[in-house]
Amino acid sequence: MSYKLVTLGGDGTGPEVMREGLRVLHAISAKLELAWDVDDIPCGGQYYLQHGDRDWPEGAEARCDAADLILLGAVGWPSPTGSGPVLMKDGKMAGFSPVLGNRTRLNLYANVRPVKLYEGVQHRIHGANKQVWQPGLVDMVMIRENTEGLYTPAGGKLSPGGRTEVAIDTRVITRRASEQVIRHAFELCRRRNKGAPKDGKLRVTAVVKDNVLHGCQLFAKIFFEIGAEYPEIEKDTAIVDAFTQWLINQPEYYDVVVTTNMFGDIVTDLASVLQGGMGMAVGANVGAKHGMFEPIHGSAPKHAGKDKVNPIAMVLAVKEGLEWLGQQRGDARLGRGAQAIEAAVVELLKAGAPLTYDLVGEAKAAKCSEVGQWLAAASVRLLG
Ligand code: IPM
Ligand code: MG
Numbered sequence: 138m139s140y141k142l143v144t145l146g147g148d149g150t151g152p153e154v155m156r157e158g159l160r161v162l163h164a165i166s167a168k169l170e171l172a173w174d175v176d177d178i179p180c181g182g183q184y185y186l187q188h189g190d191r192d193w194p195e196g197a198e199a200r201c202d203a204a205d206l207i208l209l210g211a212v213g214w215p216s217p218t219g220s221g222p223v224l225m226k227d228g229k230m231a232g233f234s235p236v237l238g239n240r241t242r243l244n245l246y247a248n249v250r251p252v253k254l255y256e257g258v259q260h261r262i263h264g265a266n267k268q269v270w271q272p273g274l275v276d277m278v279m280i281r282e283n284t285e286g287l288y289t290p291a292g293g294k295l296s297p298g299g300r301t302e303v304a305i306d307t308r309v310i311t312r313r314a315s316e317q318v319i320r321h322a323f324e325l326c327r328r329r330n331k332g333a334p335k336d337g338k339l340r341v342t343a344v345v346k347d348n349v350l351h352g353c354q355l356f357a358k359i360f361f362e363i364g365a366e367y368p369e370i371e372k373d374t375a376i377v378d379a380f381t382q383w384l385i386n387q388p389e390y391y392d393v394v395v396t397t398n399m400f401g402d403i404v405t406d407l408a409s410v411l412q413g414g415m416g417m418a419v420g421a422n423v424g425a426k427h428g429m430f431e432p433i434h435g436s437a438p439k440h441a442g443k444d445k446v447n448p449i450a451m452v453l454a455v456k457e458g459l460e461w462l463g464q465q466r467g468d469a470r471l472g473r474g475a476q477a478i479e480a481a482v483v484e485l486l487k488a489g490a491p492l493t494y495d496l497v498g499e500a501k502a503a504k505c506s507e508v509g510q511w512l513a514a515a516s517v518r519l520l521g
Pocket of ligand 1: 213236402420
């Protein structure tokens, strides 16, 4: 029996990191006797420029719906004619379908982003004392609602006489989606059973703006309703603007963080500086039945085609995907594979080479593919 894997390499450096993620996956799969039926779907801004009317092929939705596991590289490509990304005729970013389309169509309601500073990695906050955060002090999971909020496609532009005068985005917060993602956060906190690095307490923090916004008041209310079912977990709320300071000042206070879509988009990029940058940051888009795993860095057009960028986030996305699928299907081989991949990453970061420019500077930089080859070999070795 084989698992159906859909790969969505996407734009720019997306397919380059995907290649390394798959290299690692196939290497351990041979040893674990795991078989994959891989369906690669081209997509993104570059696809749209070539095809003129779609950001992925007709029928791609059904192929994703049928997958056991989806891996995504990155989408988004600069417009050759204007500023910003290539947009489709309906005004959506070309690359919308594989990312935001899949998140909503497959009800991948939780976007789970681990923020962990591994030993040997320097955080990217500049200043005199670059080593101020020790690895053990940054180890939290951020969970972002992934289907609604300010991303709800309810809005538009008013353009009397052809000139746009007003643009409206409507932020929708529903009880249903809030309950799903908040419950996911409490369940994860319980399962992870790690607590915050500062005091070892199991803690879920809801990041809101409930002093101003109706939607955040509802989100906070539901947070405490559901939280009551988890008496062993401390309930904490933070107003998003203040939270951005505390995240950087005292990351050790956070264990699991849950928030709405747009706030989550912003604070997880911010949090990536605590873990060594976007080359280290992973996003798991999960729902009850489906899962799509991605590095959260973008397509980095200026680095595309140079075999240069850091594949570790993509490799860790493969790890997260295996862990999730293993739990879904009760297949212990997948969990073993995930553990071996993370152990390989930990070993590489401690060893300090081969690593890419973002971690060790241009002078000592290895290629993306060298890192992938090293990780593939180490993962197989660590499977024992
Ligand atoms: C992310 C990305 C996406 C988002 C973009 C590519 C639409 O920034 O996954 O965080 O805004 O969610
Ligand atoms: Mg983002």
